[in-house]
Amino acid sequence: xxxxxxxxxxxxxxxxxxxxxxxxxxxxxxxxxxxxxxxxxxxxxxxxxxxxxxxxxxxxxxxxxxxxxxxxxxxxxxxxxxxxxxxxxxxxxxxxxxxxxxxxxxxxxxxxxxxxxxxxxxxxxxxxxxxxxxxxxxxxxxxxxxxxxxxxxxxxxxxxxxxxxxxxxxxxxxxxxxxxxxxxxxxxxxxxxxxxxxxxxxxxxxxxxxxxxxxxxxxxxxxxxxxxxxxxxxxxxxxxxxxxxxxxxxxxxxxxxxxxxxxxxxxxxxxxxxxxxxxxxxxxxxxxxxxxxxxxxxxxxxxxxxxxxxxxxxxxxxxxxxxxxxxxxxxxxxxxxxxxxxxxxxxxxxxxxxxx
Amino acid sequence: xxxxxxxxxxxxxxxxxxxxxxxxxxxxxxxxxxxxxxxxxxxxxxxxxxxxxxxxxxxxxxxxxxxxxxxxxxxxxxxxxxxxxxxxxxxxxxxxxxxxxxxxxxxxxxxxxxxxxxxxxxxxxxxxxxxxxxxxxxxxxxxxxxxxxxxxxxxxxxxxxxxxxxxxxxxxxxxxxxxxxxxxxxxxxxxxxxxxxxxxxxxxxxxxxxxxxxxxxxxxxxxxxxxxxxxxxxxxxxxxxxxxxxxxxxxxx
Ligand SMILES: Cc1ncc(C[n+]2csc(CCOP(=O)(O)OP(=O)(O)O)c2C)c(N)n1
Ligand code: SF4
Ligand SMILES: [Mg+2]
Numbered sequence: 001x002x003x004x005x006x007x008x009x010x011x012x013x014x015x016x017x018x019x020x021x022x023x024x025x026x027x028x029x030x031x032x033x034x035x036x037x038x039x040x041x042x043x044x045x046x047x048x049x050x051x052x053x054x055x056x057x058x059x060x061x062x063x064x065x066x067x068x069x070x071x072x073x074x075x076x077x078x079x080x081x082x083x084x085x086x087x088x089x090x091x092x093x094x095x096x097x098x099x100x101x102x103x104x105x106x107x108x109x110x111x112x113x114x115x116x117x118x119x120x121x122x123x124x125x126x127x128x129x130x131x132x133x134x135x136x137x138x139x140x141x142x143x144x145x146x147x148x149x150x151x152x153x154x155x156x157x158x159x160x161x162x163x164x165x166x167x168x169x170x171x172x173x174x175x176x177x178x179x180x181x182x183x184x185x186x187x188x189x190x191x192x193x194x195x196x197x198x199x200x201x202x203x204x205x206x207x208x209x210x211x212x213x214x215x216x217x218x219x220x221x222x223x224x225x226x227x228x229x230x231x232x233x234x235x236x237x238x239x240x241x242x243x244x245x246x247x248x249x250x251x252x253x254x255x256x257x258x259x260x261x262x263x264x265x266x267x268x269x270x271x272x273x274x275x276x277x278x279x280x281x282x283x284x285x286x287x288x289x290x291x292x293x294x295x296x297x298x299x300x301x302x303x304x305x306x307x308x309x310x311x312x313x314x315x316x317x318x319x320x321x322x323x324x325x326x327x328x329x330x331x332x333x334x335x336x337x338x339x340x341x342x343x344x345x346x347x348x349x350x351x352x353x354x355x356x
Numbered sequence: 357x358x359x360x361x362x363x364x365x366x367x368x369x370x371x372x373x374x375x376x377x378x379x380x381x382x383x384x385x386x387x388x389x390x391x392x393x394x395x396x397x398x399x400x401x402x403x404x405x406x407x408x409x410x411x412x413x414x415x416x417x418x419x420x421x422x423x424x425x426x427x428x429x430x431x432x433x434x435x436x437x438x439x440x441x442x443x444x445x446x447x448x449x450x451x452x453x454x455x456x457x458x459x460x461x462x463x464x465x466x467x468x469x470x471x472x473x474x475x476x477x478x479x480x481x482x483x484x485x486x487x488x489x490x491x492x493x494x495x496x497x498x499x500x501x502x503x504x505x506x507x508x509x510x511x512x513x514x515x516x517x518x519x520x521x522x523x524x525x526x527x528x529x530x531x532x533x534x535x536x537x538x539x540x541x542x543x544x545x546x547x548x549x550x551x552x553x554x555x556x557x558x559x560x561x562x563x564x565x566x567x568x569x570x571x572x573x574x575x576x577x578x579x580x581x582x583x584x585x586x587x588x589x590x591x592x593x594x595x596x597x598x599x600x601x602x603x604x605x606x607x608x609x
Contacts, residue, residue, distance in 0.1 A: 060462055063462065064439070066426075067433035067435065067436030067438075068437060070437055073440045089426055089429070202401040213424065214412075
């Protein structure tokens with residue numbers, strides 16, 4: 001497949017980007033607003049010599065994903081909150097087992113079966129591991145179709161470099177936006193990595209290998225956790241990503257990801273035109289959280305406003321990052337006919353804080 | 357200790373002592389699985405996907421790659437593996453609790469998909485590893501740590517007949533229930549397990565063998581008594597038989 005510019009729903013862009021970056025196997029179970037990914041994968045993967053397999057539940061989805069990952073080949077899945085909850089059994093397993101894969105969460109309103117409208121309700125669950133035990137998954141939060149396409153090679157490389165599941169999250173609004181995107185030419189980025197060192201391909205290739213996440217001795221459990229601790233330390237130190245603008249002399253910094261992060265660009269341009277000293281930080285990695293961006297804020301910053309499509313989840317990480325140095329305000333909502341704040345509402349709140 | 361590999365071939369690794377309790381049926385089934393793999397000459401491309409339970413240790417006694425799956429999900433792990441690496445031979449090995457309590461959904465859908473995968477279910481009618489609790493295959497009236505007055509079918513249901521549930525699935529090409537209660541039964545079990553692997557080697561479809569075995573520890577019985585129970589009460593209800601054998605098609609590739 002060559003590079004081409006298409007007018008696509010971002011879920012479809014996600015599927016195209018997966019396939020063009022080397023994903024061969026996709027396992028999924030239908031759920032709004034993520035179903036378009038599996039639908040497109042069903043059509044396009046055979047063209048790449050792969051296959052989309054519909055499973056009977058998200059429990060089976062993540063288990064099959066783990067089974068495929070054991071071969072060293074690149075596999076992926078796509079879902080939304082209720083499905084992601086079920087998938088956490090095998091996502092945690094893959095973290096312990098050090099298996100690479102790509103997981104996509106098109107976030108909708110939760111908890112319970114919630115609502116199919118877009119939300120950012122899964123920030124906690126994706127950044128805190130999600131299942132039992134001390135683990136994290138790398139979480140990437142692109143905010144447009146183009147960013148999905150541009151960041152996918154990096155996502156695949158992270159999965160193989162750290163041998164771990166990489167999660168992509170989009171609020172369902174961004175996920176269902178239709179826009180022009182330039183898709184990359186086909187290149188299997190997982191092929192840059194030598195999987196023969198660890199993949200479970202049979203004793204024709206190596207001496208017996210066994211994938212064991214349970215402890216046989218108490219020392220095993222300790223060592224697995226220390227291995228993960230060291231890995232997460234490296235990731236925290238090296239893999240933080242964010243976008244920022246006009247922070248250098250700002251009095252107020254707005255922090256948001258996904259669709260609200262994208263809106264920050266317009267918000268800051270508008271407010272700057274009115275002489276307001278506003279900047280923004282848009283986290284691209286939600287885990288590791290871009291602490292460095294907040295630690296480096298200049299003295300001029302007197303307030304931070306966090307905007308989310310939930311009741312305040314990422315705001316906790318912002319508070320931890322500034323550690324009391326700067327007051328942190330929050331605005332957010334979830335559910336309803338308009339499950340997010342408008343640009344006008346964001347500007348009103350920013351002006352209110354600036355006028356305090 | 358004498359190295360038994362020369363006698364049993366390369367697949368079985370009997371250099372280490374097994375983790376099984378004395379008299380445990382897993383020991384026999386593990387050996388039969390190892391022998392089937394050895395005889396078919398597929399050891400180097402065979403992957404064990406084992407469940408959680410006492411059978412999870414089985415792969416340690418075979419020199420093949422192995423994946424210890426999450427509890428009950430080995431059939432789904434196997435489906436994902438087989439899709440990505442169809443040239444390899446994938447089998448799941450787990451107890452009755454793993455296979456038909458927590459993992460029944462995964463099992464039925466994997467079987468119904470009809471991919472060439474082999475499943476060995478080792479039914480000892482209890483959760484052995486966690487200390488002898490009731491499982492879906494616990495017999496009517498059987499006393500366990502969690503059915504202290506005996507399994508009451510009015511609320512706890514009847515013991516689950518798993519291969520019978522698969523009989524109508526066209527994608528299942530070999531389907532049998534065997535027992536290890538006597539040398540004769542073991543010879544029959546050996547044949548069925550071998551066929552279940554052959555079915556996959558020929559690429560025909562899903563193969564399933566349930567093996568009725570004793571768990572002297574979980575049942576709190578003497579070894580001899582536990583084998584007698586296996587030959588009587590257990591196999592009276594779980595009747596050993598070959599339900600389906602469509603393995604005569606195709607060649608061993
Ligand atoms: C999700 C989950 N639930 C429960 C357990 C605890 N557990 C370990 S083994 C087991 C039962 C195993 O019974 P069975 O499959 O019959 O195997 P056996 O030991 O009898 O061979 C249970 C419930 C677990 N490891 N994971
Ligand atoms: S508890 Fe039962 S199943 Fe487990 S090893 Fe002992 S005898 Fe075998
Ligand atoms: Mg059991």
